[in-house]
Amino acid sequence: MTTTLVTGANKSLGLETARRLIAAGHTVYAGMRDLASGSAARELGAIPVQLDVNDQKSVDEAIASLPALDVLVNNAGIPGTSWTVDDLDVDAMRTVFETNVFGLVRVTQAALPLLKRSPAPVIVNVASALGWPRALLDPDDDCFPVMMVPYPSSKAAVIALTVQYAKNLPGMRINVTDPGYTATDFNQHNGHQTVTEGTDATVALALIGPEGPTGEFHDRRGRIAY
Template structure:
C-alpha cells in the first residue's frame, strides 16, 4: 500500500489529486489548515490532518501522525495580494514565499525521515507555468499576460528547488508539475481546463516507479524542457 500526504487538500486541485490517488489505491492523508473544511476529503476516504505549511509545530505534528510515507505532494499555495508593481512591497512577496517556497521546504524536510524509509520515495511539487520564464515571455501562452511578481517568483524558485532536491536525493523521484490554466477558485474559475485535467501531471508523477524521472518539470502532455 502506498501512503501519500497532500498539502492543501481540502479543495480544488488538492482535493482532486486526493480523489484520484485514492482511486489508484493510495492511502491518502489530506493536509489542510482548517480540518472543518475537510468533509469533502473525508467523503472520499482520505484521512484529514491539520497542517499549516507556514507553522513548524503544525507540520511536525502532522508528519508525526503518519504511520509511514511514500509520496509527498506539496500542493498548498497562495496567489498573494500584489498583481503588479504599484501594489508590490516586501511584505506582499514575503507572504507568498512563506507558503509557496519556505512552506515546501518546511514540509519536505520534516517528511524526509519517513520518506527515506520508503522503498520508492516520491516528491511532487505543484509549481506553475507562471514560474517558467520562457512561457512568461512567449506571446500566446496562458502565462504571458501575467504581471504578478510574487507568484511567478515563488513558482520559479520552486522549479529550481525541485532540481536541487533531486540532485541531493538520488534515491528519490523528485519532480515538479504544472497544472496549467485550470478553472478553480484560485483564478475565479477562469481557467479553460477541468480540475481533472489540471491534476494529470501531478497524479502521473505521484504514481511513478523507482525507475521514473527525477528533477523534471511536467505538464499534462509530459516533460517540459528547461
C-alpha cells in the first residue's frame, strides 16, 4: 500500500488530489491547519492530520504520526494580499514566502527520513505558471495580466527548489506542477478549469514509479520545457 501525505488537503486542489489518489489505491493523510475543517477529507476516506506548514512543531508531530511515507505532495500555499507594486512591501513578501517556500522546505526536510525508507519515494511540489517568466511575458497566456509580485516570486522559488532537490536526491522522483487557471478560492472561482483538471499533472506525477521523470515541470498537457 502506498502511503501519501498531501498538505493543504482540506479543500480545493488538495482535497481533489487526495480524492484521486485514494481512488488510485493510496492511503492518504490529509494535512490541514485545523482538523475541524477535515470533514470533507474524512468522507473521502482520507486520514486528517493537523499540519501547519509554518509551525515546526506541528510539522514534526504530523510526520511522526505517519506509519510510513512514499509520496509527499506539497500543495499548501497562499496567494497573499499584495496585488500590485502599489501595495507591496517586505512583510507582504515575507508572509507569502513563509508558507509557499519556507513551509515547503520545512515539510520536505522533516519528511525526508521517512521517504528515504520507501522503495519508491516521490515528491510533487505544486507551483504555478505564474512562477515561469515565459508565461508571465506571453500576452496570450492566462498569466500575463497578473501584476502581483509575492505569489509568482514564491512559485518561481518552488520550481528552482524542485530542480535542486531532484539533483541532490537522485534516488527519488521529485517534480513540480502547474495546475493551470483553475476555479478555486484563490481566484474567486473565476478559473476556466475544474479542480479535477487542475490536479491532472499533480496526480500523474504522484503515481509515477522509480523509472519516472525527476526534476521536471509539468502541466496537464505534459512537460513544460525549461
